[in-house]
Amino acid sequence: MGLGADVSQGVQVREAVARGLAEFGPADVLFNHAGTLIVKPFLDVQEHEWDWLMAVNVKSMYLVTQAVLPQMLAKGAGSIVCTSSISAQYATPGEVVYNASKGACQMFARAIAVEFRDRGIRCNAVAPGFIRTPHGEREMRDLQQMGVDASEAAISLQQGRLCEPEEVARAALFLASDDASFVSGTQLFVDNGFSAV
Numbered sequence: 001m002g003l004g005a006d007v008s009q010g011v012q013v014r015e016a017v018a019r020g021l022a023e024f025g026p027a028d029v030l031f032n033h034a035g036t037l038i039v040k041p042f043l044d045v046q047e048h049e050w051d052w053l054m055a056v057n058v059k060s061m062y063l064v065t066q067a068v069l070p071q072m073l074a075k076g077a078g079s080i081v082c083t084s085s086i087s088a089q090y091a092t093p094g095e096v097v098y099n100a101s102k103g104a105c106q107m108f109a110r111a112i113a114v115e116f117r118d119r120g121i122r123c124n125a126v127a128p129g130f131i132r133t134p135h136g137e138r139e140m141r142d143l144q145q146m147g148v149d150a151s152e153a154a155i156s157l158q159q160g161r162l163c164e165p166e167e168v169a170r171a172a173l174f175l176a177s178d179d180a181s182f183v184s185g186t187q188l189f190v191d192n193g194f195s196a197v
């Protein structure tokens with residue numbers, strides 16, 4: 001069952017988290033995954049676009065984590081996974097705002113890990129390469145419209161092939177699970193070697 005909310009809106013987030021608590025009890029795992037992107041030349045980025053992307057990709061992590069963490073702290077255990085990206089560390093022309101937002105996601109995960117380590121909370125980031133999702137396909141199309149070679153062939157040179165969504169899900173599940181009991185504050189690349197070059 002899903003509880004819908006615009007994760008960039010504090011009131012909606014707090015209402016959804018309260019409904020989740022009432023219906024399912026305290027959360028064991030939080031996956032901060034919702035996100036989107038803008039691809040356009042930096043000098044054309046409008047102030048409202050910066051605000052919107054930062055709200056959806058970064059403020060959402062603050063809002064949802066702040067709403068859910070008290071449930072985890074009350075029982076002294078919880079695992080948080082935040083979706084970052086290769087874009088947190090590797091820049092692409094036309095993605096300044098997205099790059100900045102994902103850099104913030106990565107640091108958010110590390111900082112939560114440090115502040116709450118001694119209260120039973122783990123927090124990690126998962127950093128995928130190009131994934132075959134509507135977001136990934138739009139990113140490739142928009143980059144190519146800007147003249148950036150982001151064809152499937154070009155991406156294959158960097159990461160072998162496109163990543164399938166399930167491959168990211170399995171990595172996120174590992175970080176969320178007790179199998180990762182001593183893993184906190186890290187960023188797990190799911191990129192088939194993109195970041196190893």
Ligand SMILES: NC(=O)c1ccc[n+]([C@@H]2O[C@H](COP(=O)([O-])OP(=O)(O)OC[C@H]3O[C@@H](n4cnc5c(N)ncnc54)[C@H](O)[C@@H]3O)[C@@H](O)[C@H]2O)c1
Nearest residue numbers: 005006007033034035083085128129130131133134135136
């Ligand atoms: N696709 C890629 O190549 C790729 C690579 C690295 C990281 N990521 C990251 O993975 C995450 C998921 O991306 P995806 O590829 O599945 O994208 P997608 O566009 O296919 O799906 C994004 C999901 O986020 C939800 N969402 C967007 N804005 C929201 C909001 N304000 N409130 C609530 N939900 C909202 C959408 O409803 C959708 O379900 C994002 O954080 C993205 O930055 C994607």
